[in-house]
């Protein structure tokens with residue numbers, strides 16, 4: 001069966017293709033359109049489809065529109081109710097529903113030849129749930145699934161269990177109560193962009209004290225049936241609203257710390273309730289925008305009742321394209337296969353990469369090992385633009401479209417945040433070979449997708465200051481030789497040169513732009529930021545080779 005998944009309704013439009021139960025391609029529209037998050041998160045944009053990523057998914061797999069068995073759309077307008085009756089203030093919500101109802105016609109226009117009858121609506125949180133429960137490595141066993149979201153049709157949360165590939169929903173919290181919308185409101189109050197910058201609030205929280213936790217415990221409460229209630233919150237009574245360019249004060253950090261602390265307590269309670277209600281499964285799989293909160297995830301893993309916690313790397317709405325497709329493939333009789341990795345986007349052959357370098361007349365060469373070449377530059381405190389294989393699905397760079405640096409220099413954080421035009425309070429993250437993880441860090445292992453925070457062992461904090469956050473934590477990616485041999489080789493080479501088994505890894509983009517996707521974008525970034533080496537597939541372009549030699553040693 002060929003099932004195309006589409007997310008278009010709220011934000012982060014994306015497409016995914018599932019063939020015989022296996023995800024073969026998935027990509028976010030922003031990587032194609034070069035517009036961060038794909039579109040504005042407003043009802044007026046709900047008609048916009050991930051046309052470019054959908055067309056690419058089909059082309060990449062050699063599937064034409066005629067041979068699609070179904071198109072799975074991750075929102076079901078038939079479940080919707082009037083916004084006011086849900087307690088939401090959203091005067092244009094009906095427009096979103098109207099556009100969703102017409103999605104089959106919009107899709108038929110975007111994908112010429114598509115029979116609109118093939119479009120199936122999948123409830124938004126069923127799509128999130130499938131992106132976790134059906135894609136997790138343990139998908140064959142009973143798996144508890146917790147969706148923590150901003151909003152879907154009428155709810156913000158789903159607690160359920162997958163048994164034999166079938167979802168049983170145990171509780172779903174109706175709107176207006178929403179942990180995602182709570183965090184979005186806070187994000188807006190602190191002067192950041194909601195539905196986008198929530199992770200900045202999480203980083204800010206570690207600078208503050210949870211001074212308002214007592215009050216927030218009264219306002220945000222779990223309920224006995226496995227849900228929660230969120231009362232109206234007067235944010236200004238706790239900290240003044242901050243303008244986008246306003247000063248960040250202790251008051252703002254304390255508010256972020258308070259909400260973060262209460263969120264962690266609530267999601268822990270929800271995870272515990274689910275464990276009991278689902279009959280004590282060993283694994284919890286999570287998705288929904290709130291599941292990108294790696295501090296909360298780490299607490300669930302450490303203090304919750306599960307042996308394994310797995311989080312969908314595209315936990316936000318983009319992941320619903322993949323989840324909706326897996327759900328419909330299952331309904332059509334296909335057994336889903338766990339996803340093999342997050343590298344589900346575009347990739348180029350070595351020949352195509354070399355042609356791009358020649359076209360740009362860049363002085364490149366092909367070293368014996370690009371991993372060793374990059375490790376040498378990093379050991380000399382250089383910055384490396386690392387472009388390898390297929391691009392990542394979801395918000396994290398995981399060694400395919402990454403900007404790498406030395407973890408031992410305390411100045412690295414400021415330097416990287418400068419390259420990327422980011423706020424200086426934001427931490428940068430380490431990647432480490434799986435074999436060396438336990439020597440340096442404590443916490444969830446494996447952590448292939450950077451969705452948990454870890455403790456840096458005290459004796460290592462001064463050795464890798466660039467990746468150690470103010471509270472002694474780091475958001476680690478573990479690198480496994482079986483799935484990421486090239487990155488593992490780079491880390492091993494770097495350790496040989498420096499004694500440090502860790503490299504700084506951040507996403508390959510500059511401020512406000514989506515992650516680099518194509519080789520041309522990688523070269524544009526290299527040309528516009530102080531990067532010392534561009535490692536484009538097996539080819540190396542050194543900053544110091546630009547200038548007099550420009551264009552002469554190409555192809556050496």
Ligand SMILES: [Fe+2]
Pocket residue numbers: 124128149150151152288289316317
């Ligand atoms: Fe969602």
